[in-house]
Amino acid sequence: MRIRSNRVRTLIGALALAATGIASATDISGAGATFPYPVYSKWAEAYKAQTGVGLNYQSIGSGGGIKQIKAATVTFGASDKPLEAKDLNDSGLVQWPMVIGGVVPVVNIPGVKPGDLQIDGPTLASVYLGEITKWNDARIKALNPKAALPDLAIAPVYRSDGSGTNFLFTNYLSKVSPTFQSKVGANTSVEWPTGIGAKGNEGVANMTTQTGGAIGYVEYAYAKQNGMTYLRLKNHEGKFVVPEASAFQAAAASADWENAEGYYLILTDQAGAASWPITGASFIIMYRQPKDPVSASEALKFFAWAYQNGTDMANQLDYVPLPEKLVKLVKKTWTASIQDNGKPVWTGK
Amino acid sequence: MNTQALALRTHLQREARTEGVFRVATRFSAILVLVLLAGVILSLLYGSWPALSTFRWSFVTGERWNPVTEIFGALTPIYGTIATSLIALLIAVPLSFGIAVFLTETCPRWLRGPISMAIELLASVPSIVYGIWGLFVLAPILQHTVQPWLIEHLGPVPLVGVLFQGPPFGIGLLTAGLVLAIMVLPFITSVMREVFRMAPLSLKEAAYGVGATQWNVVWDVVMPWSRAGVIGGIMLGLGRALGETMAVTFVIGNAHRISASLLAPSTTISASIANEFAEAVGDLYTSSLFALGLLLFVLTFAVIAGARLLLLRLERNAVRRV
Numbered sequence: 001m002r003i004r005s006n007r008v009r010t011l012i013g014a015l016a017l018a019a020t021g022i023a024s025a026t027d028i029s030g031a032g033a034t035f036p037y038p039v040y041s042k043w044a045e046a047y048k049a050q051t052g053v054g055l056n057y058q059s060i061g062s063g064g065g066i067k068q069i070k071a072a073t074v075t076f077g078a079s080d081k082p083l084e085a086k087d088l089n090d091s092g093l094v095q096w097p098m099v100i101g102g103v104v105p106v107v108n109i110p111g112v113k114p115g116d117l118q119i120d121g122p123t124l125a126s127v128y129l130g131e132i133t134k135w136n137d138a139r140i141k142a143l144n145p146k147a148a149l150p151d152l153a154i155a156p157v158y159r160s161d162g163s164g165t166n167f168l169f170t171n172y173l174s175k176v177s178p179t180f181q182s183k184v185g186a187n188t189s190v191e192w193p194t195g196i197g198a199k200g201n202e203g204v205a206n207m208t209t210q211t212g213g214a215i216g217y218v219e220y221a222y223a224k225q226n227g228m229t230y231l232r233l234k235n236h237e238g239k240f241v242v243p244e245a246s247a248f249q250a251a252a253a254s255a256d257w258e259n260a261e262g263y264y265l266i267l268t269d270q271a272g273a274a275s276w277p278i279t280g281a282s283f284i285i286m287y288r289q290p291k292d293p294v295s296a297s298e299a300l301k302f303f304a305w306a307y308q309n310g311t312d313m314a315n316q317l318d319y320v321p322l323p324e325k326l327v328k329l330v331k332k333t334w335t336a337s338i339q340d341n342g343k344p345v346w347t348g349k
Numbered sequence: 350m351n352t353q354a355l356a357l358r359t360h361l362q363r364e365a366r367t368e369g370v371f372r373v374a375t376r377f378s379a380i381l382v383l384v385l386l387a388g389v390i391l392s393l394l395y396g397s398w399p400a401l402s403t404f405r406w407s408f409v410t411g412e413r414w415n416p417v418t419e420i421f422g423a424l425t426p427i428y429g430t431i432a433t434s435l436i437a438l439l440i441a442v443p444l445s446f447g448i449a450v451f452l453t454e455t456c457p458r459w460l461r462g463p464i465s466m467a468i469e470l471l472a473s474v475p476s477i478v479y480g481i482w483g484l485f486v487l488a489p490i491l492q493h494t495v496q497p498w499l500i501e502h503l504g505p506v507p508l509v510g511v512l513f514q515g516p517p518f519g520i521g522l523l524t525a526g527l528v529l530a531i532m533v534l535p536f537i538t539s540v541m542r543e544v545f546r547m548a549p550l551s552l553k554e555a556a557y558g559v560g561a562t563q564w565n566v567v568w569d570v571v572m573p574w575s576r577a578g579v580i581g582g583i584m585l586g587l588g589r590a591l592g593e594t595m596a597v598t599f600v601i602g603n604a605h606r607i608s609a610s611l612l613a614p615s616t617t618i619s620a621s622i623a624n625e626f627a628e629a630v631g632d633l634y635t636s637s638l639f640a641l642g643l644l645l646f647v648l649t650f651a652v653i654a655g656a657r658l659l660l661l662r663l664e665r666n667a668v669r670r671v
Contacts (some may be wrong), residue, residue, distance in 0.1 A: 164629025
C-alpha cells in the first residue's frame with residue numbers, strides 16, 4: 001500500500017513537472033502581470049546563469065497573478081494594479097514595487113510624426129468619452145495651433161482585456177476629468193462609451209497602426225520599440241512632456257513612498273515639472289508568513305539581485321528601474337514583514 | 350465427438366465473453382460522452398449561478414456591461430453573436446448554393462476535383478489565420494474603399510441607411526460577418542453538394558426530357574428533394590459561426606455597445622469571454638462570463654439539435670421515396 005501511494009505520488013510529481021515545464025525543486029515560481037514579463041525573464045536568464053536557480057513565471061495577467069497568490073499556488077504574484085492596504089492585511093500579504101513603467105498615448109494620423117502633437121488630460125478624456133470625434137476639433141486645434149490637422153474621424157482604441165495599463169489610463173483620466181470619473185471610472189476594465197477594443201498591448205498597437213485616425217494607449221516599451229507616433233502630454237505642472245525613461249523616473253521620485261501604506265501609490269498626475277503624467281509601478285505580492293520559507297527566501301534573493309544588477313538589462317528593454325531610495329525602503333519592508341517563526345526570511349542587505 | 354463439442358463450447362464461451370467486453374466498452378464510451386455533456390452543463394450552471402441569481406432576467410435583457418459598478422447584461426454579446434452570424438449566412442448561403450449547383454450540375458468532370466479540394470482547404474485553415482488576414486488585409490481595404498462608398502451611397506437611403514452610419518473604422522459587425530462568411534462557406538457547400546447529389550437522376554432526366562431548363566431542374570426538382578438537407582447544412586454553418594472566437598475577436602472591435610450601424614464595433618459572446626476571462630477580477634464578473642458561456646452553449650445546442658432533426662427527416666424521406 002505504501003509503495004503504491006509512493007508510486008502515485010511520484011506520478012503526480014512527474015505530471016506536475018510536465019505541466020510546469022522544466023522546473024527543478026529550487027526554482028522560484030511566480031505568476032501575474034504581462035507588462036513586466038520581458039524584463040523578469042531577462043533577469044531570470046542572467047540569474048540562472050549565475051546561480052543555477054531558475055524562475056518559472058507565468059505571464060497570465062495581473063488579475064490572474066492576484067488570484068494565484070491568494071490561492072497560494074505560487075511563491076509570488078505580480079500585478080500592475082496594487083492591492084489596497086486593507087486587502088493586503090486581510091489576506092496576510094505584502095507588496096512592493098519592482099519596476100516602473102508608463103502608458104503612452106499613440107496616434108495614427110497621416111503626416112503626423114512622433115511628438116508632433118500635444119494634448120492635455122481633459123481633452124484626452126473627451127476623446128475617449130466620444131465628445132470629440134474629429135481630429136480638427138477646435139479643442140485639439142487650440143492645443144496645436146501650428147499643426148495641420150485633417151478632417152478625419154477619431155477612432156479611439158482601448159484595451160478590451162482587463163489590464164494594469166487600463167487601470168493606469170482610466171485612473172489618470174478620472175483624476176483630470178470629473179466627467180470621465182462619473183461616467184466611466186477607474187478600473188482594470190471599464191465600460192467604454194465609444195471606440196474599438198483590442199486585446200493586449202500588441203493588439204492596441206496593431207489596431208492603432210491599422211486604422212487611419214486611430215488613437216490608442218500602450219505601455220512605453222511597446223510605443224518605443226514599434227516607433228509609434230506618441231503624443232506629448234501636459235503634466236500636473238502644466239508642462240508638455242515627452243514619454244522617456246527620465247520622465248517616468250521623475251514621477252516615481254517625486255512620490256511619497258514612505259507614507260504610503262503597503263506601497264499603495266498610483267503615480268498618475270504626479271507633481272514635478274519633468275514628470276510623465278501616466279506613470280505606474282508593477283508590483284510583487286508575497287505572503288507575510290510564507291508556507292514555504294525556503295522558496296520565499298530564494299525569491300527575495302532573486303529580487304535583491306535584480307535591484308542590484310538588473311538596471312542595465314531593464315534599461316535595454318525600456319523599463320525604468322526603481323530609484324535607489326525606494327529600493328532601500330523595499331528591503332526594509334522585506335526584513336520587517338516577511339518572516340518565518342519571528343525570523344526574517346531574507347537576511348541580505 | 351465429445352471433445353469436439355467441448356472445444357466448440359469453450360470457443361463459443363470465449364466469443365461471448367469478448368462480445369460482452371466489447372459491448373460494455375462501446376456502451377461506456379457512449380455514456381461517457383453524455384456524462385461529459387452533463388458535466389459541462391452542470392459546471393457552467395454552477396459557475397454562472399451568482400450572476401444569474403443576482404441579475405435574473407436582466408442578465409439577458411440588459412445592455413450594460415460595466416465591470417466598475419458590477420452591472421452585467423449580455424444583450425450586446427447576444428446581439429453581436431446573432432448579427433454577425435446572420436450577415437455570414439446572408440453572404441455564404443447564396444454563394445454556397447451557387448458552388449454546390451455548379452459542382453453537381455454543370456461543372457466539367459476534370460474541374461470538380463480541384464474546386465472541391467480548394468473548398469476543403471478553406472475549411473482547414475485555422476481560425477486565427479482568418480483573424481490575422483481580416484485585420485491586416487481585409488480591414489484596411491474596407492476602411493479605405495468599401496466603407497466610405499457604403500456610407501456615401503447607402504447612408505442617405507431611407508430604412509437601409511441606418512445600417513451604414515458612422516465613421517469607417519474598417520472593423521466591426523460587417524467585417525466580422527464577412528470573415529465568418531468565408532469560414533462557414535466550406536461547411537455549407539459540402540453539405541449542399543452532398544444533398545444535391547442525392548436527388549435521383551431519373552427525375553432530373555425526366556425533367557430535362559420534357560424541356561425544363563437547368564434552372565427549372567435545380568429549383569423545381571433538386572431543391573424540393575433536398576430542402577431539409579440544405580437547411581441542415583445552413584444550421585451547421587450557423588452553429589460554427591455562433592461559436593467562432595479568435596477570428597471574430599480580431600475584427601469585431603470588442604465594444605459592449607449596440608448600434609444599428611453595421612460599421613460600428615460590437616462584440617460576441619465568445620469574443621467577450623476570450624478577451625475578459627483571464628483578467629476578470631471579482632466573483633460577479635467571473636460568474637457573468639460563465640453565464641455568457643452558458644448562453645452560448647444553449648444557443649449552439651439549439652442550432653445543432655435543429656440541424657440534426659432536419660437531417661434525420663431528410664434521411665427518413667429519402668428512404669421512403671426509394
